[in-house]
Amino acid sequence: MQVTQTLSEGLKREFQVVLPAKDLEERLSTELANLKDKVRINGFRPGKVPVQHLRRVYGRSVMADVLQNIVNETNRKIVEENELKLALEPQVEFPEDKETIEAAMEARGELSYKVALEVLPKFEVADFAGLHVTRETAEVPESEIDEALERMAKQNRSFAPKGDDAAAADGDRVVIDFEGFIDGVAFEGGTGTDISVDIGSGTFIPGFEQQLVGAKAGEERTIEATFPENYGAAHLAGKAASFKVKVKEVQAPGESTIDDELATKFGMENLDALKAAIRGSIEGEYAAVGRRKLKRQLLDALDQQYAFDLPPSLLTQEFENIWRQVQSDLQQSGKSFADEGTTEEESRAEYEKIAARRVRLGLVLAEIGEQAKVQISDDELTQALVERARQFPGQEKMVWDFYRKNPQALAELRAPLFEEKVVDHILATATVTDKTVSKEELLDESDGESKPAAEASAEEPKKAKPKSRAKKAAPEAGSETPASE
Known part of the structure; x- marks a missing residue:
């Protein structure tokens, strides 16, 4: 087997692989010999089936497996020997000439094919000590607790x-x-x-x-x-x-009364316990908002720190994912780009920038996490899976089985956990200034759309959202009644 690099341009690499007919014949003969003791064919005693007969019966299917194994082995060899980090799986291109393929399948001729790769960019991780971010916090006003109690009392009257x-x-x-x-x-x-x-x-x-x-x-x-x-x-x-x-x-x-009896309806011992639970819940919501804003600042700062070439295929893949969602949102809302005060061309240009940011930040966070040896334990992943299953009452087992049987889906569940740990790792070194603000200031996220942690690395840059940003649809009409909003 001969492997020759034919292209090294930016993040693209190409290799030409030549498999001599002699090598194909040796691999095929070895596989058929191994098969000899395993198959049962009428008219032949176990282990006594002639190899030539096996070749006539199973030759093409065995050679297909041989070629697949060779391709996999060769790809691993190329990656290991050239110390490459791949952006996506290698793309293999076989000859289009049928006679050449037929000759190779019968081990009568050599097989030459191309392997195209895209590698991850190399960059130095910057010193986190130079990052400055602000963590906003706010006190829970007593008026908000009183309002919550009034709502709960009203709802339970x-x-x-x-x-x-x-x-x-x-x-x-x-x-x-x-x-x-x-x-x-x-x-x-x-x-x-x-x-x-x-x-x-x-x-x-x-x-x-x-x-x-x-x-x-x-x-x-x-x-x-x-x-x-x-x-x-x-x-x-x-x-x-x-x-x-x-x-x-x-x-x-x-009458809507706020007393110990109301508290017992919510499983609390008394009114003071209910107030404490409400305060804790609101504090949790405030902390989540503060975390989102802090994280967005951090991602903005990282985005400004790094500039490197991005794998074209990753960039295209990310943009297509975003663009499908944009078109779906527009379709659901029954609107067009013109209704949103823009054009399709302008929107594509804006979302291409967003896609580039997402890919770049994803690569940066992945490299930081790898260098920091950030790991997600099985227990952490299991807990995340349990939480996901709870989001689908009555379908928990189906959701659980789906993720357990689909490595790609499980990886998507692991990704936000990994990202949050990487963010915590960076914040441990960065300069974080705590700032107490009013409730209104804390909850004002107009400089960027709040997103769940699972989408954090894909957060859009401040003020980069085009006017055509399709609005998220309201909850589906499957609530208590078809007329309910």
């Missing part, structure tokens, strides 16, 4: 029938049956029976609840309302609908 002749008012609960129509045609999922509507709660699409004010038990009325433009069900978004409603009962709310 009891309702009692007002009477047959009582009219529904704002704050009342109305139990209804309804059927929805668009252009006079009933639409899928547009019906509901014994549905409770709390007037003024904002649970249903705009205009629906308000039109129940004044309704009485036994009354039938028609409600006209329009689904929001960003409604989760694309076939309903922005559509005007008519709902035939039958009012079955009107209920008035009872």
Whole structure:
């Protein structure tokens, strides 16, 4: 076997591999000889099948395995001997000439093929001590705890029938049956029976609840309302609908009291314990926002520190992933690039920059993590898998089995854990200044879209989002009722 490098240009490498017919024949004969003691063929005693007969029966399938093994071995050899770090799997290109392939499959002629590689760029990891970031924190105001208690008390208050002749008012609960129509045609999922509507709660699409004010038990009325433009069900978004409603009962709310009894409804010992739990929950939310903003600063700083060539295939792959999501978002919202105040060309240019940033930061964080020997333990991965499974009530086992049987999916689950550890490693050395700000300042993330940790390395740069950024659709129309927002 002869391996010759034919291209070294930027991050691209190409090698020409020549497999002499003699080598192919030797490998094929060895495999057939090994097969001799394993196969059972009528008319022959075990282990006595002539090799030539095996060749006639199994020759092509065995040679296919031989060639695959040779290709794999050669690729490993090329990578190891040239000390390469690959960006993607090697691309193998065989000759198009059928006669050449047939000759190789029968070991009558040599086989020459090309291996194309893209390697990762080499760069020096900068000193983290030069990084300066600010961690924002905020105190939880007592007013926010009081507001939370009021909401919880209101949500858990009891309702009692007002009477047959009582009219529904704002704050009342109305139990209804309804059927929805668009252009006079009933639409899928547009019906509901014994549905409770709390007037003024904002649970249903705009205009629906308000039109129940004044309704009485036994009354039938028609409600006209329009689904929001960003409604989760694309076939309903922005559509005007008519709902035939039958009012079955009107209920008035009872008193909403904030006391120890309310706390017990939430599994707490007393009101003080409930307040402490609320404070802890809000503090957790504040900490998560502060972490996101801190991390975004860090990624911005890293993005400014590094400039190197990016593997073209990785860049293309990342852009295509982003672009598919953009087009999907636009399709769901029923909008075009013009509706977003831009053009497709301008949007592509902006998202190409975002894709480059994501790839660059991903490579930087990966190199830092490798040098720091950052590892994700089996326990940490298992815990992450458990948390993911909990997001799908009733389907936990299916989700668990899916990830356990799909290494690529499991790797995607591992990636954000690895990234968070790398970020912590950098922050341990970087200069981090703590700053106490108001709640409003902390929660103001207008300089960048907040993202979950799983997307952190793909965060977009500040002010780099094009006007055509497709809005995320609202939750799918699969909540309590088809009319709920």
